[in-house]
Amino acid sequence: MPPLDSFGADNPTVQSERKPDLISPDWQEAFHRVSLYLQTLNVPEGKALEFTREVLRLASSNQRDTAGSPSIPEAMRALRELLRKQLSLLRKESFNPQDVSLHENLNGLSSMPPLNRGFMVPDAIDLIPWRTFLVRSLQRAVTIVSRPLIFLILFIFLILLFVLLTLWK
Amino acid sequence: MNQLFVNAAWEKVSRIRRIFLITLILITTVVACLFMSNILPHKGSTGLEVAMVLVFGALFAWISIGFWMATAGFVTLMRKYDRFAITSTCLESNRRGELSGRTAILIPICNEEVERVFTRLRITYQSLETTGKLQDFDFFILSDSTNPDTWVEEEAAWAELCQTLGAVNRIFYRHRRVNLKYKSGNIADFCRRWGKNYHYMIVFDADSMMTGHSLIRMVQVMEQNQTVGILQTAPLGVNRESAIARVQQFANHVYGPIFGAGLNFIQLGDSFFWGHNAIIRVAPFMKHCSLPRLSGKPPLGGNILSHDFVEAALMRRAGWEVWLAYDLEGSYEEMPPTLLEELKRDRRWCQGNIQHMRLLFSKGLFPAHRALFLHGAMAYVSALLWFLFLSLSTAEAIVEVLRVPDYFPVMRSLFPTWPVWHPQWALTLLASTGIILFMPKFLSLLLIIFRQRRSREFGGIVKLFLSVMAEIIFSFLFAPIRMLFHSKFVFITLVGGQVGWTSQQRSEHETSWLEAIRFHGPGMVLGLIWGTVLFFINRSFFWWNTPIIVPLILSIPLSVLSSSTSLGKAFQKIGLFLIPEEINPPRELHLLQTMTQNQETSFAPISISAKEGFTRAVVDPNINALHRSLLGKKQKLMPSIMKRRQELLEKALTQGPKTLSPKEKKELLLDPQCLFQLHEHLWETLDHTIAQKWGFPPERNSL
Numbered sequence: 001m002p003p004l005d006s007f008g009a010d011n012p013t014v015q016s017e018r019k020p021d022l023i024s025p026d027w028q029e030a031f032h033r034v035s036l037y038l039q040t041l042n043v044p045e046g047k048a049l050e051f052t053r054e055v056l057r058l059a060s061s062n063q064r065d066t067a068g069s070p071s072i073p074e075a076m077r078a079l080r081e082l083l084r085k086q087l088s089l090l091r092k093e094s095f096n097p098q099d100v101s102l103h104e105n106l107n108g109l110s111s112m113p114p115l116n117r118g119f120m121v122p123d124a125i126d127l128i129p130w131r132t133f134l135v136r137s138l139q140r141a142v143t144i145v146s147r148p149l150i151f152l153i154l155f156i157f158l159i160l161l162f163v164l165l166t167l168w169k
Numbered sequence: 170m171n172q173l174f175v176n177a178a179w180e181k182v183s184r185i186r187r188i189f190l191i192t193l194i195l196i197t198t199v200v201a202c203l204f205m206s207n208i209l210p211h212k213g214s215t216g217l218e219v220a221m222v223l224v225f226g227a228l229f230a231w232i233s234i235g236f237w238m239a240t241a242g243f244v245t246l247m248r249k250y251d252r253f254a255i256t257s258t259c260l261e262s263n264r265r266g267e268l269s270g271r272t273a274i275l276i277p278i279c280n281e282e283v284e285r286v287f288t289r290l291r292i293t294y295q296s297l298e299t300t301g302k303l304q305d306f307d308f309f310i311l312s313d314s315t316n317p318d319t320w321v322e323e324e325a326a327w328a329e330l331c332q333t334l335g336a337v338n339r340i341f342y343r344h345r346r347v348n349l350k351y352k353s354g355n356i357a358d359f360c361r362r363w364g365k366n367y368h369y370m371i372v373f374d375a376d377s378m379m380t381g382h383s384l385i386r387m388v389q390v391m392e393q394n395q396t397v398g399i400l401q402t403a404p405l406g407v408n409r410e411s412a413i414a415r416v417q418q419f420a421n422h423v424y425g426p427i428f429g430a431g432l433n434f435i436q437l438g439d440s441f442f443w444g445h446n447a448i449i450r451v452a453p454f455m456k457h458c459s460l461p462r463l464s465g466k467p468p469l470g471g472n473i474l475s476h477d478f479v480e481a482a483l484m485r486r487a488g489w490e491v492w493l494a495y496d497l498e499g500s501y502e503e504m505p506p507t508l509l510e511e512l513k514r515d516r517r518w519c520q521g522n523i524q525h526m527r528l529l530f531s532k533g534l535f536p537a538h539r540a541l542f543l544h545g546a547m548a549y550v551s552a553l554l555w556f557l558f559l560s561l562s563t564a565e566a567i568v569e570v571l572r573v574p575d576y577f578p579v580m581r582s583l584f585p586t587w588p589v590w591h592p593q594w595a596l597t598l599l600a601s602t603g604i605i606l607f608m609p610k611f612l613s614l615l616l617i618i619f620r621q622r623r624s625r626e627f628g629g630i631v632k633l634f635l636s637v638m639a640e641i642i643f644s645f646l647f648a649p650i651r652m653l654f655h656s657k658f659v660f661i662t663l664v665g666g667q668v669g670w671t672s673q674q675r676s677e678h679e680t681s682w683l684e685a686i687r688f689h690g691p692g693m694v695l696g697l698i699w700g701t702v703l704f705f706i707n708r709s710f711f712w713w714n715t716p717i718i719v720p721l722i723l724s725i726p727l728s729v730l731s732s733s734t735s736l737g738k739a740f741q742k743i744g745l746f747l748i749p750e751e752i753n754p755p756r757e758l759h760l761l762q763t764m765t766q767n768q769e770t771s772f773a774p775i776s777i778s779a780k781e782g783f784t785r786a787v788v789d790p791n792i793n794a795l796h797r798s799l800l801g802k803k804q805k806l807m808p809s810i811m812k813r814r815q816e817l818l819e820k821a822l823t824q825g826p827k828t829l830s831p832k833e834k835k836e837l838l839l840d841p842q843c844l845f846q847l848h849e850h851l852w853e854t855l856d857h858t859i860a861q862k863w864g865f866p867p868e869r870n871s872l
Contacts, residue, residue: 033852036774036775036865036866037790037852039774040774040775040788040789040790040791041790041791070855072853072854072855073853073855076849076852076853077853080849110799111324111327111341111342111343111799112341112342112343112362112363113307113338113341113363113366115362115363116362116363116365116366117361117362117365118360118361118362118364118365118455119361119455120357120360120361120364120455120459121459122459122460122461123456123457123459123483123486123487125461125483125528125531126530126531126532128464128527129527129528129529129530129531129532130527130529130530132530132532133530
């Protein structure tokens with residue numbers, strides 16, 4: 001960023017309008033703050049300088065109207081005002097419009113497509129399957145055992161088992 | 170069940186193959202158990218020995234599954250023809266046609282390293298672009314990040330990516346404020362909002378990457394096979410530098426294919442879903458795969474953690490097939506960089522897999538998926554069984570030394586009963602266990618060298634052979650350490666301890682000595698005590714157990730050294746653990762490496778690190794505007810909340826960002842009005858100290 005001394009050097013009108021208090025430390029800080037802000041917006045150096053000049057001019061006139069509020073807040077307010085007006089112009093410039101366009105066009109920017117709602121409901125799933133399994137197995141066993149023929153076979157088997165165990169040494 | 174699913178040819182074949190596999194496992198296990206009981210001093214007649222034989226049987230059955238599966242895979246790959254390979258259904262003529270369905274690529278993330286995620290996304294996007302079929306795909310970054318800095322960083326990265334790739338309305342970003350049901354909830358949230366717009370979704374992990382061709386191929390396979398609900402690829406580990414991760418990715422490349430082919434041989438359409446690098450048919454997924462909340466409290470109740478297994482089982486229950494495309498190339502992931510990171514991940518998986526036991530007998534599930542639930546749980550429970558086996562055998566060894574031998578156990582017998590031990594039988598059993606464990610590795614080696622003739626891709630026959638040998642040593646050394654941790658995880662889960670859901674640290678970093686002492690210290694002490702007791706009481710048993718005791722004692726240096734990237738690079742330099750992607754990297758991986766090296770860490774002109782997302786959201790006009798815009802419409806707030814936020818704003822303005830807690834930062838980030846005020850006030854501030862705290866350059870006195 002060129003020094004503030006060169007501020008308006010190529011512009012006789014601006015040079016003639018320059019007031020002594022504009023290069024006071026207070027305004028120097030305001031100059032840096034505005035420049036920094038424009039840098040974060042990726043505004044090219046030349047364009048940023050032009051913009052800064054405009055901002056400081058606007059800020060100094062505003063300061064006179066508001067009876068001497070500090071220069072940095074005044075400059076930043078002027079910058080925001082000016083950005084609102086001029087960003088569309090800046091965007092048309094040849095420099096990378098990525099940041100500035102982003103800053104300007106954010107109202108309505110969405111990172112998601114329009115909603116197309118659907119449903120996703122869990123299918124019926126047994127949450128205590130162990131118990132269900134045991135109950136089911138028991139029910140099945142009861143059903144099987146309650147058949148006469150199977151009951152008879154089981155009865156004979158149990159008697160045989162009992163006899164075998166009794167005779168076992 | 171729909172007519173679409175009736176009488177699939179593979180179902181009958183799979184039944185026969187599974188019965189065959191179970192028979193083989195049972196035979197080998199019974200034989201091994203008989204051998205084991207014969208080796209024991211009392212021939213398996215005491216209670217302790219019965220317990221030992223039972224535990225040994227369970228463990229032997231577990232390792233036999235891997236062996237027989239690998240053998241099946243080896244045979245399949247040797248034949249070079251698999252009539253049930255799902256990719257073979259996609260004919261060459263069908264590959265040239267247009268895709269009929271739209272696909273969403275989902276990248277669910279939670280406090281991940283932003284630049285890594287977005288670099289992978291960028292490469293995948295560009296790779297897809299080169300195929301000319303980008304218009305059929307949309308990308309969704311689904312963030313569950315709770316860290317406010319990461320949240321802003323993600324937004325900024327998304328905006329930057331959209332601008333540079335011209336991908337507005339192609340790459341989308343969503344941040345969930347409440348991360349209900351973790352990753353599965355995140356994907357379900359996507360499905361509810363936009364699922365109806367897509368036929369398929371491809372799920373990525375934060376470290377996943379796939380080539381455009383493989384993405385297209387997956388969609389083509391799905392279009393060709395209308396009964397497939399989930400198609401899982403077998404991702405290959407790449408890109409790692411630390412020693413342990415390089416060993417893992419080498420093993421993944423060398424042994425992975427035969428295990429993949431073996432899995433497919435047995436499971437066919439009843440396969441796994443690993444939660445990432447897979448394509449899913451959206452409509453049936455939405456209809457059947459929503460996960461319920463299990464009754465009771467965590468760890469065994471609550472949200473289902475390892476959702477992927479359950480989703481596959483539910484998909485299958487509804488009749489849709491789940492296949493493993495084991496031979497599909499171009500699917501990558503990254504291994505955990507250190508042993509500790511791997512163990513942290515295992516801690517979560519362990520809890521999730523054990524939780525599946527509650528669903529084991531759920532009505533309607535296919536037997537194969539019940540077996541997969543059991544298999545998943547056994548992956549960790551087997552460690553506890555091994556630990557139990559070692560404890561029992563140690564107890565037996567000590568008891569045998571301390572007890573006075575009874576030479577006449579039967580009254581009035583003429584001859585004494587001598588305690589006889591047959592070391593040759595023990596050696597035979599040890600050798601057969603070794604064969605079961607290591608044969609798959611040698612089969613893989615044979616396959617690569619003689620059948621596929623790809624040894625050059627691994628650095629040549631000699632280097633490949635040496636790498637396999639070194640890998641065996643590595644797995645020998647790390648197995649007891651993993652066993653101890655997994656046993657602990659299972660035990661903690663069973664007694665009701667639970668894990669949080671923190672993100673993995675995926676970038677390369679080394680384990681510090683202090684960290685290693687903290688984690689491995691108890692294991693080392695246990696190894697020392699166990700070794701000392703055995704050394705003094707039963708010396709011969711001590712020597713048998715040195716392969717387990719020594720790694721436990723050395724666990725601290727092993728953990729630190731294995732995390733070393735310089736050791737990993739040294740291995741690479743001498744040609745050990747080389748993988749084809751290192752010798753001849755595909756374009757995508759090459760790009761990834763270049764981009765990762767050239768990443769910026771801060772943004773000009775204000776020196777705020779990219780990681781300080783909150784500060785950037787306040788200071789940088791672009792990020793501030795972007796974040797406010799993405800927050801959407803301003804909500805009406807209660808006066809108490811507004812008051813609290815004003816106080817926070819005041820605090821931020823007077824004390825700087827470092828004094829704010831993550832919760833406070835998040836609260837400010839949630840309020841567009843507050844954030845705008847903060848931005849305005851900060852840029853207007855006259856206090857240079859505060860300005861500097863927010864990253865402004867020091868005051869310049871001269872112009």
